Amino acid sequence: MSTPALPSSRIPEAVHRRRWVILWVLMLSLLIVVLDNSILNVAIKTISTPAPTGLGATQSELEWAINSYTLVFAGLLFTAGLLGDRLGRKKVLLAGLAVFGIGSALAAFSGSAAQLIAFRALMGVGAAFVMPATLAVLMNVFEREEQPKAIGFWAGGVGLAIAIGPVTGGLLLDHFWWGSVFLVNVPIVVLALGLMLWLVPDSRDPKPGRIDPVGVLLSVVGLVLLVYGIIKGGQLADFTEPQVWATIGAGLAVLVVFVVFEKRSDHPSIDMTYFRNKVFSAAIGVVALVFFSLMGVTFFAVFYTQSVRGYSALQTGLLMLPLAVAQTVFAPRVRLLVDRFGHKTTTTAGMLLIAVTLAVFAVLDADTPIWILEVDFFLMGAGMAHVMTPTSVVIMQSVPREKAGSASALSNIFRQVGGALGLAVLGSVLSTAYRNDIEDNLVALPAGLRHSAGESIEATLGIAAKLGPPGESLVGPADDAFLHAMHVTALWGAVVALIGTVVVARYMPGKAPAPQEGREESELVPAGE
Incomplete structure (x- = not known):
């Protein structure tokens, strides 16, 4: 006599019953990793302000404060994924959260830009062990048919963190010193550690790779x-x-x-055999292209809203809210469009929308109605949701469940490397275009100030403020030079997004055929395709 099948043939019944609660705990862990960068986005102008308000960081130091975290994060992700597969994902998650919390506390009390860069790198070490483990645990507590829905909520959690981050950062900067944007991570880490110990099961790969x-x-x-x-x-x-x-x-x-x-x-450390699958390669490449474009945009958008438009850090956080709201709203529902139209149509439309919204920044000026920026942010978030959720599903379902840590790590490596290169390349485009446009207006400055004043709009405005009334003549040219630089940079980002559009239109899978009765449902993306 046969017995009724359990909800999962692989997953223990007790774990299966609390899988959605586990998902929310994983999303809390994910929250702090994403929250930190989204908070930093609104704090970069304050950190660039001279002491005692900020650290007086230059634009290149600000880029390194972001990229020291990103590069260490990306460099350790695959090793972190392998350690999770070998030692247990829960153990790695707990260790990563602890290191991230310590790094956050140290970053909050940095005495210089160099210290901030170093402590941000330490935070990157912790984040590298958190991010892949959350997705790997998710893949091991949900059955295949529920994974797209769970990943949708997981991606929506990223949107929620992006939503909370700028507003929280703005509130903190309105009432406390700049270091509070890092110190806020500590209580979240403590809460996440407690819930993780209580609820999340451990899992590992029976045949893990070597470090x-x-x-x-x-x-x-x-x-x-x-x-x-x-x-x-x-x-x-x-x-x-x-x-x-x-x-x-x-x-x-x-x-x-x-x-x-x-x-x-x-x-x-990176299994090159994964890339033999063209669909996997396309999905992971598009992740890199999306973040290449978006990291550059979020960097200059803060200076546009605060330096050119005159909004406060809190107001800037609120202005960026539509981007995150759209991600949070659409990400869990994208699977419905994928079921109806397929991955290719959904992601191609999403990438095209991202390209258009990036191009919109090329027409913004100092008195553009602010609702245009708000609509653009919302559409950008919608486009991102319709790209990131389907590509995450394709990537994670391209490999066996026991290799989920490695696949998650690879996805995040390309996300972080894409973002780091985007910030570096588009940040350099911004710097070069700004300096070339403003240098004719700086000829009257002493030679020692001329070079530093031309590095960024904040540097120009800072020196103008020190000069008093004679420096007021630099404000208008600085705004004009920044707007021109922003327009050029936005068009570069839009071109990169269009390249991503072509990639997904060519290589992403279409609508999956309905499974035939009596036959097992085929894999979403056959390994080795």
């Missing part, structure tokens, strides 16, 4: 050199300088060595 320290070192060194060269070129507004092209060349050379080493290694 690859050489590969990790090569990837981090290569990326740091590449990003440093790009940022330095933007800072100098001259990519022909030997220190710029030599550093970029060295970074590319190290990354080539990394790829060759990984292909020959019997325990690579």
Whole structure:
């Protein structure tokens, strides 16, 4: 006599019953990782203000404060995923949360931009162990048919964090010092640790991969050199300088060595066999292109709203709310469109919408009605939801359940590397275009101030304020130069998004055929396609 099948043949009944509660705990852990960057977005102007209000960070230091976190995060993600597969995802999550909390507390009390960059890197170490483990645990507590829905809520959690971050950051900056935007992470970490210990089950890969320290070192060194060269070129507004092209060349050379080493290694930090699947490669590549475009936009959008339009940090956070609201609203519902139209149509429409919304920034000026920016942010968030959720499903269902940590890590590596390169490249475009436009208005300044004043709009306005009435003549040209630089940068971002549109239109899978009666439902993306 046969017995009724349990809800899951692999997942314990007790875990299956509390799977949705576990999802919310995972989303809380995810919240702090994403919250930190979204809070930082509205705080960068304050941090760039001279002491005692801020740290007096230059634009390049601000980019490094963001990228030190991002590059360490990206460099350690795959190793963190493998450690989670080997040691247990819950253990790795707990350790990552603890390191992230310690790094946050230290960053809050940084005494200089250099200290902030270092402590942000420590936070990146913790985040690297949190992010892939959350998605890996999710894939191990939900059955395949529920995974798209769960991933939709998981992606919606990212939108929620983006929504909470700028508003929370604005409120904190209105009432406390700049370090409060990092210190706020600590109580969230404590709450997440308690809930994790109580509710989340542990899981591991029965056949985990070996750790690859050489590969990790090569990837981090290569990326740091590449990003440093790009940022330095933007800072100098001259990519022909030997220190710029030599550093970029060295970074590319190290990354080539990394790829060759990984292909020959019997325990690579990145499993190159995943990329034999064209659909997997397309999905993960589009993730990188999306964040390449969006990281640059969110960086200059803060200076547009605060420096040019005169809004406060809190008001800027509220202005960015539509982007996050759209993500939160649409991400859990995207699976319905995918079921009806397929991954290809859904993601192509989403990428095209992102490209259009980026191009809109090329027509904004100092007195554009603010509701246009709000509508644009909302549509941008909607586009992002219709790209990130389907691509996440494709990536995670391309590999066996026990390899979920590795797939999640790869997805996040490309997200973070794409974002870091986007910030570096588009930030350099912004810096170069701004300096080229403002330099004719700085000829009257002493030679020592001329170079630093041309680095960013905040640098120009800061020096103008110190000069008193004579400096007022720089304010108008600074606004005009920044707007021109923003227009150029936005068009670059839109072009990158259009490239992503072509990729998904060509390679993403269409509508899946209905499963035939008596036959097992086929895999979404056959491995090795």
